[in-house]
Amino acid sequence: MSSNPSGPLSEARDVKRPVGIAIIGFGGLIGRRHTAHVLSNASAILVAVVDGAPGASELAAQLAPGVPYYRSVSEMLSASTANTPPPEAAIVCTPNAYHVSVALELADAGVHLLVEKPLADTKAAARTLVDRAREKGVKLLVGHHRRFNPYVVAARKVLTASAEKPDAVVGPGVGSVVAISGLWTAYKPDPYFAAAPWRRSRRQGGGPVMINFVHEVDILQYFLGPIVRVSAEKMTGRVGVGGGHADAVEDGAALTLRFASGAVGNFILSDGVVSPHFFEAGTGENPMLPRARRPRHDDLEESNEGTVEREGQHGEPVDVYRIFGTHGTLSVPDMTLWTCGDKPRSWENALEVRRVKSDNDPRAPFDRQLDHFIAVVRGEVPIEDGPGCTGEEGLGVVAVCEAVIEALDDTEGGRVIVDTT
Ligand SMILES: NC(=O)c1ccc[n+]([C@@H]2O[C@H](COP(=O)([O-])OP(=O)(O)OC[C@H]3O[C@@H](n4cnc5c(N)ncnc54)[C@H](O)[C@@H]3O)[C@@H](O)[C@H]2O)c1
Structure with a gap:
């Protein structure tokens, strides 16, 4: 050819x-x-x-x-x-x-x-x-489309502003990021696996690390820079998903992460638990998966089935990431920012709470990713200027996921250095 x-x-x-x-x-x-x-x-x-x-x-x-x-x-x-x-x-x-x-x-x-x-x-x-x-x-881009999600765009703006002015007592940011805590916890039903058996095959690149946590790794590195070390504890799996034959994938893990910046992170990952704490439910960005909302306390009422949300209420978004800094904490995608405002930093002071505005482009992240791909192909935007994930960045994500799998396979609770060479 x-x-x-x-x-x-x-x-x-x-x-x-x-x-x-x-x-x-x-x-x-x-x-x-x-x-x-x-x-x-x-x-x-x-x-x-x-x-x-x-x-x-x-x-x-x-x-x-x-x-x-x-x-x-x-x-x-x-x-x-x-x-x-x-x-x-x-x-x-x-x-x-x-x-x-x-x-x-x-x-x-x-x-x-x-x-x-x-x-x-x-x-x-x-x-x-x-x-x-x-x-x-x-030109090679990787489909880490969440970079185009409005909540991710807004969170990254806060983190960039924070990095520029980490010591600002009052300001838009969280200061220097010290730690991040994340969740991707959902229940994938059996037909999801029956429709495409590769999704539960280690040899074919299946499993929640390679299918779901990859997204998280890209976002974490997009927010905080490279992850250099991981350790992992495997979850006991659902019968036929987590345990058994050599090709079976994990169905979840508790992970610890070290970033090159010095920040640390932890993450709970599972596709075998019923929970609203996963990116798609938190943001509502996937048309195939319903958005989860946390009812406000005042909107709850007693019914025969127990305490339920009053009809017509829509509740608050659930959080999936909490980003902890020297001057504040941001949770995403509810975009709640906790700081001491203009008061001295102290646990004795009531925290000021603000809702960070998310970018309000109504186009879906997939559309925005496609627009970017087209602009890159046409040469209108240099590929390395972002926001799309380049091949080299995508490789960095795979390197972290590979280190996670290596750590998961170590029954002593492995600790693996990430190698991107
Ligand atoms: N960006 C996201 O949010 C997102 C969501 C789901 C899946 N994915 C990714 O998309 C990819 C596909 O996942 P899926 O769940 O749609 O899988 P799927 O099994 O539903 O679909 C894969 C399709 O590829 C076809 N196929 C297989 N080998 C082929 C080949 N050599 N040439 C042409 N066609 C071939 C299959 O027949 C099938 O129709 C995976 O890499 C997955 O990680 C991304």
């Missing part, structure tokens, strides 16, 4: 022309979402959908009528001719273990890439892809 004439050369072209995008693995859970977002984006054209699953051709006709359908990336690339070159860009939505093989084939053809998180199932595979993309002049 010759190199894509419309790929790495795209900066030289008319920057306002819509970018042709293919979706690889379009028929899966996340592939369908990306397909819908590309179809509704005025700056993109959906030029191909690829998926080898039985029934994918019929699904393509239903979800993307008129868009060319292929069973594999090889089939799509072989169909390209001088008049119909390969797509300028692609979004890779295959299971974790196939990200790199698929992305390498596309990179070799000069196709710019947005690879779903995690970038790869192993650090070694991630390194191969990052190096190949650089060599081929292909």
